[in-house]
Amino acid sequence: MALEGLQERYVNFYTDFAFKKLFGTEVNKDLLISFLNALLSGEEEIKDLTYLNTEHLGEHEEERKAVFDVYCVNEKGERFLVEMQKAEQRFFKDRSVYYSTFPIREQGPKGNWNYELKAVYTIGILNFSFDDSDPNYYHHEVKLVDMKTMKVFYDKLTYIYLEMPKFRKTENELENLFEKWLYAISHLPALMERPKALREAVFEKFFRVAEIACFTQQERVAYEGSLKNYRDWYSIAETAEYRGWERGHSRGLSEGRAEGRAEGRAEGRAEGRAEGRNEEKRLIAENMIKMGMTVDDVCRITGLSMEEVENIRP
Structure with missing residues (x-):
C-alpha cells in the first residue's frame, strides 16, 4: 500500500x-x-x-x-x-x-x-x-x-x-x-x-x-486504509445525492411549467433531496457489501431494511 x-x-x-x-x-x-x-x-x-x-x-x-x-x-x-x-x-x-x-x-x-x-x-x-x-x-x-x-x-x-x-x-x-x-x-x-x-x-x-x-509503519498503514474508506464513503454519498437532486430537479421543473415555476422548483428540490438520500443509501450499501461487510452491519449503518439490503446483494 x-x-x-x-x-x-x-x-x-x-x-x-x-x-x-x-x-x-x-x-x-x-x-x-x-x-x-x-x-x-x-x-x-x-x-x-x-x-x-x-x-x-x-x-x-x-x-x-x-x-x-x-x-x-x-x-x-x-x-x-x-x-x-x-x-x-x-x-x-x-x-x-x-x-x-x-x-x-x-x-x-x-x-x-x-x-x-x-x-x-x-x-x-x-x-x-x-x-x-x-x-x-x-x-x-x-x-x-x-x-x-x-x-x-x-x-x-x-x-x-x-x-x-x-x-x-x-x-x-x-x-x-x-x-x-x-x-x-x-x-x-x-x-x-x-x-x-x-x-x-x-x-x-x-x-x-x-x-x-x-505514526509507526503499522499505524500509517491502518490510517491509510481508514482514510480510503472515508473518502470512498464520501464520494459515493456526494455522487448519489447529486444524481438524486438532478433527477428531482428536472422533474420539478417539468411539472413546474404546468403548475407554476416557483412551486415546481420547490417540489423538485424536496423530491430531489428525498430521492437523493435513498439513492445514496443504496449505493453506500452496495459498496459496503462489496467490501465484505455483513447484512446486519449494512442495515445498522445505512438504516435500510434487511429486505432492501438483500435485494441489493448480487
Missing part, C-alpha cells in the same frame, strides 16, 4: 482510526476527558474515565448486538457513549435511543435492587446536518421533559448531538474551550500547525498525537 500519497500533516478526525486513537485509547483518555468537560459546560467535572467493552450482546442470543465507538464510565459510575458518524443515517436517532438502553440495563445487578440508576450520556459528533430549520443551531441537548411545565422530568438520560458542518466560527471568534475543541476537530486535516488560539496544554498533546509523521 502506498503511503507517500498522504499530504496532510494531521489525521482526518472523521476516520475510524483517528477517532479511536484520539478519543478511544487509554493513553489518550485525557483528551476525551477535556472534551467532555468542555462539552458539558461545568455540569460535570470528570476526573477519570475507564473504557468499557464496546461490543454488547442482548439478553438473549438471538437479540441484535450493539457495537459502540467509544464507551466509558467515570469515577461516579456515570456512562458515556461517544459516537462519530460520517454520514446521515435514516434512523440515527432511533439508533441512539436503542444504544442508550444497554448502559441502562447493565446497571441492574442480580439480587435485590432499588432501581437507582447512574446518569447515561449519548454523544454524537456528526459530520452532517439533520436539522435544516436553523443554520446556526448545531449543539442539541435532549432530555426527558414534562410537556406541560417544560421542566426536565428525568435528568439522568441525556442525548447530545453536534452538527459539525454548522460550526463555522473562525480562529479569532473562538470564545471558550468547547468552541476550541470543535474548531480543532473540524479543521484538523487542513492545518499545518497548531493554531495560536489553541494554547492550552491539552491541544499540544492533541496535535502531537494526531501528527501522521509520528
